[in-house]
Amino acid sequence: MTALQKDRKQGPAAAAPAGPAAPTKPALHRRTARRHWWFTPWLYLLVPLALLVTFTYLPIADMLGYSLTDWDGLSPTKENVGADNYVQLFTRPELFKVFLVSGVYLAASFVQIAAALYFATVLSFNTKFRNLFKGILFFPYLVNGVAIGFVFLYFFQPGGTLDSVLQLLGHHGRHMWLGDPDLVNKSLAGVSVWRYTGLNMVLFLGAIQSIPGHLYEAAALDGANRWQQFRHIIAPSIKPIISLSAILAISGSLAVFEIPYIMTGGANGSETFVIQTVKLAFRFDKVGLASASAVVLLAVILLVTWIQRRLVPEERVELS
Secondary structure, rough: OOOOHHHHHHHHHHHHHOOOOOOOOHHHHHHHHHHHHHHHHHHHHHHHHHHHHHHHHHHHHHHHHHEEEOOOOOOOOOOOOOOOHHHHHHHOOHOOOOOOHHHHHHHHHHHHHHHHHHHHHEEEEOOOOOOOOOOHHHHHHHHHHHHHHHHHHHHHHOOOOHHHHHOOOOOOOOOOOOOOOHHHHHHHHHHHHHHHHHHHHHHHHHHHOOOOHHHHHHHOOOOOOHHHHHHHHHHHHHHHHHHHHHHHHHHHHHHHOOHHHHHHOOOOOOHHHHHHHHHHHHHHEEEEHHHHHHHHHHHHHHHHHHHHHHHHOOOOOOOO
């Protein structure tokens, strides 16, 4: 058979120019599956998003609505008063004096961060009994806040544990640690430092342990001591965690409630903004004014957090 006869027998299909191969059925099936299952990640997020909306955003929306009413929390009707609750807040200075108490907790929180950073740095090296010390420092955070409040009531009472320890050190006398307006907030802030130092230590410790070990080896070969290693390796590497701890410290100092409420109930000048808000709602039946106070507190915390993030922007740390 000649070449011409072969070409005629094969027909136009054989003479057609070669082009891209048509997609196979499995490839088409995979593309169709991708288009149909684009919402798969949202299925995994559905439950946490539902919980977030139900227990966070909806209560905030309700609180905003309550802040525009004059309601006692029990009656079925709510009188709409507009922005009158906010006007009361900003025209009554005594309602904002309690923010001065937060300044004591804010100062204590930075002491807490410094102590946690120190312990985390020391325990990140080969320190003897370091696992024991980690457990001892973290243990206070695991204890219930109510139990801590009652324990420290005995600790701070006149002639109690603290006075006994001071007496052994040669300082005789009894102090009204929770009754003296000049001492009460410092005493309560000290309890907060004792309780939350372990939490910050764990955060810092986890960040420090993620630093590659060869950086310490190189620094040691160059003759760097522990302080120089902390200054030039540890501190820059964990800067995002330090920034996060600062945000938590500021917001926590503005929203202090548990320890002072249990130990003093806000007496002797220890009333915080949150304690005042609770009293407005449940003692004086001014739920609308209390909701406005909560909205203002939320706005202050968000503003402080935004300012802090602008002043100390988050930087990507690259370790090599």
